[in-house]
Amino acid sequence: MEVIEEIVADASNYEMKKRPIDVASNHDAYLYGGKKPMKVVYVAGPYRAEKEWFIKKNIDNAEKASIEVWRNGGVVICPHKNSAFLGGACDEHNFLVGGLELLKRSDAIYVISTYNEDTGVISEGTLEEIKLAEQLNYPIFYEMDKLIEWLKE
Numbered sequence: 001m002e003v004i005e006e007i008v009a010d011a012s013n014y015e016m017k018k019r020p021i022d023v024a025s026n027h028d029a030y031l032y033g034g035k036k037p038m039k040v041v042y043v044a045g046p047y048r049a050e051k052e053w054f055i056k057k058n059i060d061n062a063e064k065a066s067i068e069v070w071r072n073g074g075v076v077i078c079p080h081k082n083s084a085f086l087g088g089a090c091d092e093h094n095f096l097v098g099g100l101e102l103l104k105r106s107d108a109i110y111v112i113s114t115y116n117e118d119t120g121v122i123s124e125g126t127l128e129e130i131k132l133a134e135q136l137n138y139p140i141f142y143e144m145d146k147l148i149e150w151l152k153e
Contacts, residue, residue: 039151041069041141042103043078044130045112046123061112068144069110074151077102096125100132108139110147 043062049055062080069076079099103109111130113123133140141147 038073038075039108040075040077040106041147041151042106042109042129042133043069043076043080043112044103044109044126044133045080046126047080048123048125065110065112065144069147069151072148072151074147077106096128099125100128103129103132104136106138108141108147108150109133110141110144 043065045062045065046058047055047062049058059080062078066076066078079102109129111126113126130140139150141150
């Protein structure tokens with residue numbers, strides 16, 4: 001039997017205490033507090049733009065969607081926040097491929113928009129994310145209220 005020590009916060013005296021947990025017999029309870037695992041949602045939408053203000057606006061839009069997912073019991077992967085203003089730190093391709101890798105580890109995708117206001121064209125990156133989600137048979141949401149219903153199932 002594998003036993004690990006779980007750290008438990010004791011609010012009465014602000015000390016951390018350890019207690020043993022039998023991982024084999026309590027795996028789900030240990031990992032998920034006896035509840036179903038939280039659903040992971042990937043937030044997709046335009047990021048790149050020619051003007052910095054539009055990049056910030058795209059990040060802000062993704063952040064707003066992310067907050068709604070968190071507030072409704074989901075876990076968010078938001079590539080906009082993950083690589084915000086890191087352009088030039090490495091090859092742009094790394095961010096795009098890395099985002100697709102994160103999408104593969106999600107349960108669903110929420111699409112903010114496919115339209116890039118700055119350039120006036122459809123975001124190719126977002127279309128690639130949607131295409132991958134379709135190949136993976138992931139739920140694809142374009143409306144927040146439908147995503148929230150799914151999160152609560």
